[in-house]
Amino acid sequence: MTTTAGVLALTSAEIQRVLEIEERTFPHPWTWADFEWLSQEECSLKLGLWQGENLVGYVIGTIGASVFHLANLAVDVPCQRQGSGGRLLRTALDRATELRCRSCRLEVRRSNRAALYLYQKSGFAVDGVRRRFYTKPVEDAWLLSRPLPAEPEPQPIMVYG
Numbered sequence: 001m002t003t004t005a006g007v008l009a010l011t012s013a014e015i016q017r018v019l020e021i022e023e024r025t026f027p028h029p030w031t032w033a034d035f036e037w038l039s040q041e042e043c044s045l046k047l048g049l050w051q052g053e054n055l056v057g058y059v060i061g062t063i064g065a066s067v068f069h070l071a072n073l074a075v076d077v078p079c080q081r082q083g084s085g086g087r088l089l090r091t092a093l094d095r096a097t098e099l100r101c102r103s104c105r106l107e108v109r110r111s112n113r114a115a116l117y118l119y120q121k122s123g124f125a126v127d128g129v130r131r132r133f134y135t136k137p138v139e140d141a142w143l144l145s146r147p148l149p150a151e152p153e154p155q156p157i158m159v160y161g
């Protein structure tokens with residue numbers, strides 16, 4: 001059981017907690033099989049943000065030769081709008097930078113205003129649209145990317161009360 005506050009690598013045993021947040025945050029949540037598939041990727045990055053024993057949110061992606069593909073990011077509903085999504089995103093981008101990625105790419109539902117604001121605030125730009133990329137409901141995806149610096153950027157110190 002995790003008792004530390006902060007961003008830590010997620011273990012397979014913690015995926016059930018991730019699934020519970022998925023159910024609350026996405027109209028078409030990922031399944032156990034989706035996470036199993038991603039975990040088999042040689043270079044998957046899975047980080048969770050903890051407050052004591054509570055998993056607040058997570059970010060998951062794959063590390064390619066020079067590209068970090070951000071596959072999933074979510075913050076549990078009661079914890080949203082408190083800076084956690086931004087913190088998870090910054091930590092993942094820093095980790096990808098340390099692993100020598102030079103850019104980050106992702107897809108986001110066209111209607112997902114909260115995520116679009118977060119990504120645009122975090123330096124992402126729209127590269128294009130992938131028609132009918134999502135199902136349940138069917139929807140286009142914006143394709144977003146941003147370059148990564150040669151070294152991780154300094155992070156602000158976060159204190160939880």
Ligand SMILES: CC(C)(COP(=O)(O)OP(=O)(O)OC[C@H]1O[C@@H](n2cnc3c(N)ncnc32)[C@H](O)[C@@H]1OP(=O)(O)O)[C@@H](O)C(=O)NCCC(=O)NCCS
Nearest residue numbers: 025073074075080081082083084085086108114115117118
């Ligand atoms: C997208 C998500 C991860 C953001 O997490 P969060 O912890 O609420 O984000 P933060 O508190 O760090 O907010 C950072 C910025 O994102 C934007 N933002 C976040 N939620 C927003 C909302 N509901 N409406 C508008 N802008 C929003 C704002 O620009 C915000 O900065 P500000 O608070 O200074 O205005 C969260 O809303 C979520 O889990 N949504 C459901 C899952 C999802 O859609 N994931 C994205 C998949 S691509």
